[in-house]
Amino acid sequence: MRQTLASHTIKLTTLSPLHIGAGDEYILSPYSDYVQRGDSLIYIDTKKLQKSIQGDKALVDAFVNGIRQFENNRSTFVLEDFISGQLGMEIDDFAAHVVKIEGDCKKAHIHRFISTAGKPFIPGSSLKGAIRTAVLVDWLLNRKEGELEMNKIRAAVNNNDTKKAKEALENINPEQACFGSIEYDVFRHLRISDSVFIDASNLMVGGMKRVTLPSEKKKKQQQSKIPQWSEVICPSVETTFSLSMITPLETTGFDFLDHQSVSQLFSIVNQVSGISCRRELAMLKSAQGFSVFADFYKKLEKHVTSLKPNEAIIRLGGGKTWFDNSIGLSIDSNEFGPVKLFQKYLDLLLGIESSPFPTTRSAIVKNDVPVYPLGWVKLTLLKN
Known part of the structure; x- marks a missing residue:
């Protein structure tokens, strides 16, 4: 089979503030790097x-x-x-x-957005990693091969011998089962470039706090006292990047790769983003102080269900929960089993016995009210 390369231009639009950190060594100091005047730095x-x-x-x-x-x-x-x-x-x-800047940073250090020569961009690795996680979650929930892997995880969790259960979970590698070993990983057929540079005028500095969801033990919402001030890309900012697919020499079992179909890939991404939105709405349903935060998810969930085949919504960067970065959405599902089985999985794998999990959310906070979750973006396939 002759290999061909299909390249596409994808428009990315931020739906909520987006932070992708440049690293701990790239921090602005109030003693040498900036001065605040009102709502400007x-x-x-x-x-x-x-x-x-x-x-x-x-x-x-x-x-x-x-x-x-x-x-x-x-x-x-x-x-x-x-x-x-x-x-x-x-x-x-x-x-x-x-x-x-939103608020008074009170001479705090500010975490920078990743950039080159002062020009912010969205790394292709962040995009590809988020897409890869969505494909893995979908594979576990909707494919026969994924069901076999879920059965292995379920059997390990059900083992009454805690030591053996932990050992079994540690030896299960759903990602390798899905994509193959490093040298034969099917995702090597998908290439995503860094985005076009974003004008620095589209940056703002926001105060991010860890906000605790109310629970049986903690009836009221709690927030970290000191916000982490960070550069974020504002909502409604657009950029583009390139997504390319190489025809595999042998079938991969993934239709979007075998047929170089962006719409099929976007369909997978949207299904998983929809699951994530619905989970967040369920968690926020009775949480006091999160009404504005929950309204964002209500609108986002409706948006996800009304997307065209050439559109997708996905989450990137800092502020994501464990579920957005793992197979958690697959395990916390009816397909896996009852709630108590999921809680046992968390206890075995992460040592977490309490619910809800995770107990906190990263949020842009204004006047002590969680306003925005971080990192949600919309992708649109442009005509070449």
């Missing part, structure tokens, strides 16, 4: 700032000693005061660009 050209201080020992000492001054475990150093007082200049003299 002024990013500082640090090279220009460094150049203005360099070579002047008194200025270097003033800067270093200023950062080292603490009161009640917080630095009293104010970058804007240093620039106006010690340098005799204005913040605008060092401004690189301005980003909108």
Whole structure:
């Protein structure tokens, strides 16, 4: 069989704030990297700032000693005061660009969005990983081969010998059973590029908090006291990326790969996203303080069910739950068994005995109200 390459351009539209972290080493400091003015952050050209201080020992000492001054475990150093007082200049003299911020970050560190030369983009690896998880969940729920793997997991969980049950679960590899070993992985026939660069003006900084769902033990909603401030891509921002499929030399058992069909792949993705939405709505149904958050999912679930064949909705980046990153949606299903069997699976695999699970959600919070979940995007196949 002669191999052919079918390439497609996919438009990506953010439906909720999206954060894909650049890594722990890429963090903005309030002592050198930004100044907040109202609802804006002024990013500082640090090279220009460094150049203005360099070579002047008194200025270097003033800067270093200023950062080292603490009161009640917080630095009293104010970058804007240093620039106006010690340098005799204005913040605008060092401004690189301005980003909108929701709320007061109170001189917190800010996690950056992944970028190249300051230009944000969505990595192809993030897209491919999310699609791969959706295909695996669908395979476990809807394919005979997947049913056999589910039977193995079910049998392991039902073993009354805890030690043997754990060992059996650790030896089961549904991902390899689905896609094949590393050297023969069928997903090598699917290639996804990084997205086109996104203009930095589409970034905002938002405060993400871990918000606890009320339970029998904790009747009220609780939030982490300190938000994690992060750069996010705003909702309704568009970019594009390339999705390519290579004709396999032998049939893979996956129609979307064997026939190079994006619509069939999107159908799988949408089924799994629909399951995820319905699960979230069930979990949020009686959770106080989550009405705005739940409204987002109500609209999203309707959106998923009304998509055209050339459209898909999927979740990317930070803020996803365990279910979005694992086979959890397959195990927490009627096909797997009763709720108690799922809870036993969680206890064996993760050491989690309580319900609901997970007990928290990452959310963009405004005025202590969870407003947005993170990472939901829409994909649209464009005509070549």
